[in-house]
Amino acid sequence: MSGILEQNILSLNEEGLLADVLGFETNEVARTAQGALLHTHSGHEFIDFTSGIAVHACGHNHPEVVQAIVQQAREVLHVSDIMRHPPQLELADWMRRRFAEILPGDPFTFLLLNSGSESIDAAVKLALRATGRSRLAAFEGAFHGRTILATALSRSKTIHWQSCSALVDLLRSNIYHAPAPRCSGCQNRSSAPCCLQGMEEYLKQHGADTAAIVFEAQQGEGGYVPLEPAMAQELQKMARKYGVLLIADEIQTGWGRTGKWFGFEYLGIEPDIVVFGKAVGGGLPLAGVAARKPLMDQWLPGEHGTTFGGNPLSCAAGLAALTIMHRDGLVERAAVLGEAVRKRLSAMKGSCGIADVRGRGLMIGIELRDANGKPDYAACDAVKLRARDKGLLLLTCGAKIGSAHADNSCLRVLPALNVSEEMLWKGIEILESALRGD
């Protein structure tokens, strides 16, 4: 790009053309990206520990993913629900084989859509259809997306719903939020975990009307808190007892991020519906719903639809990315590297405000608390900015709903699953230095 065009982009960036509601992390403008590195129009280079919010499992612009997109672009760009196309069928076939290994039994069938939020809506619609019920349950600290229904199901940051609470609260009159699943810090650990107590009480009263419990195997926005297997197994027992479907929101945890294909694999449970997104599109917009065929077939043709969902380019890119992950053992690699990163960062626990280092695979949270033991959101932001100044892109997370039980403040470590060890440890060194305030 010539100097003049470069200047033009930088001045356009100053003109308020794009809605600030998205809360862009920086005023930088992306120029090129490759692997773990992102270059911007103002000439900066960043190691990317955000992976486009847990999307780039194979790093930015993996050549095989780009090649798959280019090849597909020459064949079919878009047909919508008019007819099926090869990338959709090939991707679904690949996924069905993976699901058969993880959850043997009736084969899985896939509804391919555009975004995680949209897929959460669809999964809930399917559960309502299949059960004929009208209520839902989820957890405090949960984040399930940005549509109004996904917003009502979520409870991780008050700012996400307060401006539209008049409608969200109407939906929430049919949605129960059990206390945040924080097993390690649970007040009621000596009896039953309080999230389960809450859920049990709700289901005793409303179990016959409840279609589904929606959960994250490791809360994302809520603060990178993994569920405990014992808690998840109790939850499943409860769901089965009341005929309630279990919907796993694997949008962030899915497709290898946690060191297994899906986060629920750590829990010894079998969700009825799995919602996926982010990494599945290899960097293009793709998400969807997986359910066994007899359950998915409860829907009549035409009860749901999409213009762009399961787009040929996204499916081709996604299939290329998943194939690379499988071929190169990136899921197992995420487990090994994640363990090493957690071990190294855990050595800093108790210093620099670090209260906890947690997570599974390469979905790692570093929780900061202040001297009074309160979530230190300001410190997280300060570390993130210091890291950025040193060339490392980080995100934060953590529930912020005014509940001492749910709230926390975390930095997230989310590199690509194929990040080179050199780049990984270089990024970790920057992070450590930013934590120390160097």
Ligand SMILES: Cc1ncc(COP(=O)(O)O)c(C=O)c1O
């Ligand atoms: C666990 C979880 N669910 C749902 C969503 C919403 O997905 P999308 O942003 O693709 O709509 C996200 C996005 O961050 C997520 O992390």
